[in-house]
Amino acid sequence: MKCLICGSTEIDVIYDDFIRDGAPCTLTKEKYKMFQCKGCDTIWHRTDRKRNREYYQSREYRNKMENSTDVSSYHRLHDKEVLEKLEFTGTELFRNAKVADIGCGGGSFLDFISGAADEIIAVEPYAVYREHLTAKGYHTYAYAENALNDYMRALDVVTSFDVIEHADDPVVFMEEVYRLLKPGGKAIIGTPSDSPVIRALMGREYEQKLLFSVQHPWILSEKGFSLCCEKAGFRNICIAQKQRYGLSNLLLWLKERQPRGRYCRLDFISQTLEQTYRREIEEKGQADYLVAYLEKDKQEI
Numbered sequence: 498m499k500c501l502i503c504g505s506t507e508i509d510v511i512y513d514d515f516i517r518d519g520a521p522c523t524l525t526k527e528k529y530k531m532f533q534c535k536g537c538d539t540i541w542h543r544t545d546r547k548r549n550r551e552y553y554q555s556r557e558y559r560n561k562m563e564n565s566t567d568v569s570s571y572h573r574l575h576d577k578e579v580l581e582k583l584e585f586t587g588t589e590l591f592r593n594a595k596v597a598d599i600g601c602g603g604g605s606f607l608d609f610i611s612g613a614a615d616e617i618i619a620v621e622p623y624a625v626y627r628e629h630l631t632a633k634g635y636h637t638y639a640y641a642e643n644a645l646n647d648y649m650r651a652l653d654v655v656t657s658f659d660v661i662e663h664a665d666d667p668v669v670f671m672e673e674v675y676r677l678l679k680p681g682g683k684a685i686i687g688t689p690s691d692s693p694v695i696r697a698l699m700g701r702e703y704e705q706k707l708l709f710s711v712q713h714p715w716i717l718s719e720k721g722f723s724l725c726c727e728k729a730g731f732r733n734i735c736i737a738q739k740q741r742y743g744l745s746n747l748l749l750w751l752k753e754r755q756p757r758g759r760y761c762r763l764d765f766i767s768q769t770l771e772q773t774y775r776r777e778i779e780e781k782g783q784a785d786y787l788v789a790y791l792e793k794d795k796q797e798i
Contacts, residue, residue: 498532501666502721502728505536512701516542516709519561521756524705531709538718540691542709546665553622553663554639562712568629571603577760579609582658585739585788586685588613594653597677599641600660604630611635618644618652641673652677658687661725662713671729674791681795684731685788687739691716692785694778695747699754707756722787733792738784740775747774 498508512531515524533540552558559566563574591610597618598607603626604619611617611633619635620643621627627637638644655674664670674684696703708716717725719736726734745763750756762771778784 500534500536500539501541502539502668502717502724503534503537505534507535509533509535511540512704512709514701514705516705516711517707518711520564522706523561525711529709529711531704534721537721537724539721540716540718542714544665544714549663549665554624556625558712559623566625568603568626571626572605575602575605579606581741582606582656582687583609585658585687586656590654590683595648595651596654596656597641597644597648597652599655599657599674600663601630602626604633604635606656606658607635608633618648620644641670641677645673645676649676650679652679653682655682655684656686657684659689661686661688662715662717664715667715667717667721667725668728671725671731675729675731675793678793680793682793684791684793686726686791687786687788688715688717688722689713690718690785690787692742693783695742695750695785698747699750702754703750717787719782719787722789726789726791730793731791732794735790737788737790738779738782739786739788740778740784741786743771744774745771 499506500508509532510530511533514528516529517523518525529542531540531542556566565571591613593615595616596610596614597620599620601607601619601621607617607619617635619630619637620641621630621637622639627639630637655677661667661670674686678684692708696708723734723736742759745761745766746757746759748763749761
């Protein structure tokens with residue numbers, strides 16, 4: 498076996514058991530082997546690429562992940578995440594820009610930037626969401642490869658959050674981002690890490706109930722993520738550590754042995770303490786989320 502990201506043949510099986518299938522703590526009926534590359538620390542499991550293309554367009558997938566399939570439920574669940582994404586991106590790069598969001602779901606993020614952007618390209622496999630996005634005037638495509646015919650080397654900005662870990666091939670995913678961007682265009686791509694702090698404290702229990710997932714065949718390390726971007730053609734690469742889950746979440750995991758969600762808050766944990774915890778974790782390079790800030794070479798031909 499060879500690592501798809503860095504090419505190393507030094508690969509360990511780090512887990513061989515049931516893993517999450519959809520919602521937290523919902524487990525598969527068969528065991529999965531999780532592999533980790535010694536060269537770039539990327540973690541992955543084998544996946545059925547042909548099935549994935551149909552699966553991500555299905556109601557089954559939406560039900561598995563969120564127990565909902567309609568747009569209003571999507572907005573109820575995800576509108577509150579928009580502010581966090583804007584903290585990652587800022588706002589100025591969207592003004593009068595052609596922007597694509599890959600894996601945009603029901604469009605919560607796009608709805609908030611559409612007033613500034615000149616043109617919106619919504620990339621989303623699920624047909625029900627695409628119908629809604631098309632009705633709002635967005636240019637919609639199931640996958641990034643489908644948008645290339647109309648927007649190759651044409652976009653100012655590409656964003657994508659919590660999507661690359663679903664891809665059959667993360668390098669190909671980043672190549673499509675690169676090809677969509679015009680020279681000098683910018684991309685901001687976010688993906689969960691292996692959450693090293695809570696994983697160190699919870700171990701196998703955390704891995705099984707949340708971290709290792711059928712729907713996430715890839716858990717990219719900072720090095721692996723950077724290599725994906727580099728192999729796609731990017732040269733100006735910055736991978737930032739971002740801690741999304743707070744100290745309250747960690748303590749409740751330890752107490753209840755169950756996930757409680759990103760927005761849980763213990764009364765005795767102040768906002769200042771939460772912010773300090775997140776900042777310390779980020780500075781130590783142990784955050785639960787990685788964000789790639791990328792710019793396509795202005796001289797690219």
